[in-house]
Amino acid sequence: MIDSMVLFFTTNFVLYALVAGISLALVAGPLGSFIVWRRMSYFGDTLAHSALLGIALGLLTDSNPQLSIILSCLVFAFLLTLLDRRPSISTDTLLGVLAHSSLALGIVVLALADSVRVDLEAYLFGALLTIGNADLIWVLVVVSLVAIVLSVFWNDFVSITVHAEIAEIEGVNVNRLNLILVLLIALTIAVSMKIVGVLLITSLLIIPPAAARSIATTPEKMAVRASIIGCISVVLGLISAFYFDVPVGPAIVVVATLIFLAFYFYPNVLKTRS
Amino acid sequence: MSIPDSSNNAASNSSSDVHAPGVLLAAKSINKDFAEKLILENISLTIEEGQIVTLIGPNGAGKTTLVRVALGLLQPDSGAIYHRPNLRIGYMPQRVHVEPTLPLTVNRFLQLANRQDKALLSNTLKDLKIGHLEGRQLTAISGGELQRVLLARALLRKPELLILDEPAQGVDLAGQAELYQLISEISDRHRCGVLMISHDLHLVMSSTDEVICLNHHICCHGKPEHVTNDPAYLSLFGANASQNLAVYTHHHDHEHGIGGSVKEHSHD
Numbered sequence: 001m002i003d004s005m006v007l008f009f010t011t012n013f014v015l016y017a018l019v020a021g022i023s024l025a026l027v028a029g030p031l032g033s034f035i036v037w038r039r040m041s042y043f044g045d046t047l048a049h050s051a052l053l054g055i056a057l058g059l060l061t062d063s064n065p066q067l068s069i070i071l072s073c074l075v076f077a078f079l080l081t082l083l084d085r086r087p088s089i090s091t092d093t094l095l096g097v098l099a100h101s102s103l104a105l106g107i108v109v110l111a112l113a114d115s116v117r118v119d120l121e122a123y124l125f126g127a128l129l130t131i132g133n134a135d136l137i138w139v140l141v142v143v144s145l146v147a148i149v150l151s152v153f154w155n156d157f158v159s160i161t162v163h164a165e166i167a168e169i170e171g172v173n174v175n176r177l178n179l180i181l182v183l184l185i186a187l188t189i190a191v192s193m194k195i196v197g198v199l200l201i202t203s204l205l206i207i208p209p210a211a212a213r214s215i216a217t218t219p220e221k222m223a224v225r226a227s228i229i230g231c232i233s234v235v236l237g238l239i240s241a242f243y244f245d246v247p248v249g250p251a252i253v254v255v256a257t258l259i260f261l262a263f264y265f266y267p268n269v270l271k272t273r274s
Numbered sequence: 275m276s277i278p279d280s281s282n283n284a285a286s287n288s289s290s291d292v293h294a295p296g297v298l299l300a301a302k303s304i305n306k307d308f309a310e311k312l313i314l315e316n317i318s319l320t321i322e323e324g325q326i327v328t329l330i331g332p333n334g335a336g337k338t339t340l341v342r343v344a345l346g347l348l349q350p351d352s353g354a355i356y357h358r359p360n361l362r363i364g365y366m367p368q369r370v371h372v373e374p375t376l377p378l379t380v381n382r383f384l385q386l387a388n389r390q391d392k393a394l395l396s397n398t399l400k401d402l403k404i405g406h407l408e409g410r411q412l413t414a415i416s417g418g419e420l421q422r423v424l425l426a427r428a429l430l431r432k433p434e435l436l437i438l439d440e441p442a443q444g445v446d447l448a449g450q451a452e453l454y455q456l457i458s459e460i461s462d463r464h465r466c467g468v469l470m471i472s473h474d475l476h477l478v479m480s481s482t483d484e485v486i487c488l489n490h491h492i493c494c495h496g497k498p499e500h501v502t503n504d505p506a507y508l509s510l511f512g513a514n515a516s517q518n519l520a521v522y523t524h525h526h527d528h529e530h531g532i533g534g535s536v537k538e539h540s541h542d
Contacts, residue, residue, distance in 0.1 A: 037373050037375055162372060162376065162378065162383065163367070163370055165347055165365070165367055166370075166386075166387075168347065169345060169347075170386075170387060210375075216377045217377050217379055218382045219378060219382065220382075221377070222377050
């Protein structure tokens with residue numbers, strides 16, 4: 001049993017999955033916290049759904065799939081921030097229309113393109129165990145970039161989230177930082193697609209912060225604890241995928257949800273009694 | 275006494291030049307409308323170092339809009355705003371809503387303004403008597419305490435100009451007088467200008483240099499005692515407003531500690 005476990009974790013593809021999953025979970029903690037604080041989870045969802053359209057278009061034009069996902073996520077993110085400024089229709093309705101129409105359109109385009117065989121399920125639910133060298137490098141590059149930008153602008157990001165107007169008077173360029181944050185979210189979603197899939201990406205971003213909320217008193221503590229919870233979910237998700245022969249992406253989300261429920265109902269479980 | 279013609283530079287001292295070194299902020303002939311409704315009509319004012327200017331007016335008179343235009347958060351439809359170059363502004367908005375999903379202690383909130391100067395932080399906390407709140411969540415303190423925390427954040431920028439949108443809301447009457455006194459002291463000590471919105475002219479009278487009575491246009495302006503006798507002020511607020519000026523004041527022979535304990539007052 002233990003032997004097979006050791007073997008499992010030293011296999012190349014499992015190591016890749018572990019490194020990719022953990023590094024994503026590390027940035028998903030702070031980034032997902034902003035999504036929770038700024039009520040952007042539907043925004044993230046829409047972005048992920050529309051990424052499938054990007055994949056379809058990428059396949060049709062025969063371009064690098066990872067690159068086309070990233071490009072389409074960035075373009076959609078930019079378009080969505082523009083839409084946000086028109087108050088004629090409520091934002092959640094608009095996002096709902098866009099999310100599902102682009103998902104449907106993506107699937108239709110993929111089905112029409114007979115020439116290419118695509119594992120649709122891999123994009124919908126993720127295929128962490130099939131990631132290769134190139135995928136891993138993409139993940140590591142994006143994760144490092146996101147981590148650097150987040151740490152450089154951390155105080156400003158928190159400040160515009162707490163009160164945008166005070167931040168602006170204090171000299172923070174609110175519009176520029178809003179755009180940067182949206183682009184970071186888009187990049188992270190683009191590279192997480194292979195890991196948890198279109199349908200589960202937002203959960204990887206928002207469940208760990210939601211779980212950490214009950215046990216945090218400052219934004220920094222919440223972000224760090226969300227990262228830790230995300231990493232634990234990745235590891236336990238991989239192990240349970242191995243034992244129970246279930247898909248990895250959903251297994252990770254289920255573990256994260258269990259942790260969320262535990263902290264939600266027992267927020268004091270980590271406090272040492274004095 | 276006549277109603278000043280608002281088409282002139284109503285609230286500015288005729289002697290002061292906009293680019294004089296003491297002028298922190300000047301607004302010139304500001305017009306602003308929302309949905310075809312004129313909110314601000316030809317407003318001009320200047321604020322100088324050490325000067326406290328109070329905006330009063332009924333609800334919906336455009337006070338907050340004027341403040342937002344003065345801050346540069348809102349573009350006027352016409353007219354111009356001048357800020358002294360590199361002007362440091364401390365701003366206290368009317369409302370601060372913190373998302374319940376965002377854990378935030380008072381201390382962390384204040385550090386958003388200034389992370390370096392720990393001595394300034396502890397002095398400001400002491401001046402405003404909110405040191406005991408440091409570790410509390412921002413969502414768990416009372417309205418009056420929140421006002422003090424917001425004022426503290428504005429002060430941490432070492433402002434040359436303080437812009438305060440109803441600083442005393444949610445503060446009890448005794449606390450209001452104390453807060454206005456404090457603002458006046460701060461203005462004296464740092465030579466900083468203050469532009470604030472207030473509903474209670476009788477409370478700010480003693481600590482304000484200039485009152486601007488606003489109802490979309492500037493109805494009247496001047497020293498507080500001048501404004502309270504102005505027909506425009508009286509028609510806006512009613513004659514009772516002036517007669518109620520004498521707030522009942524009494525002298526306490528003791529003070530209460532934070533926990534409510536009675537502290538003997540030392541007579542000198």
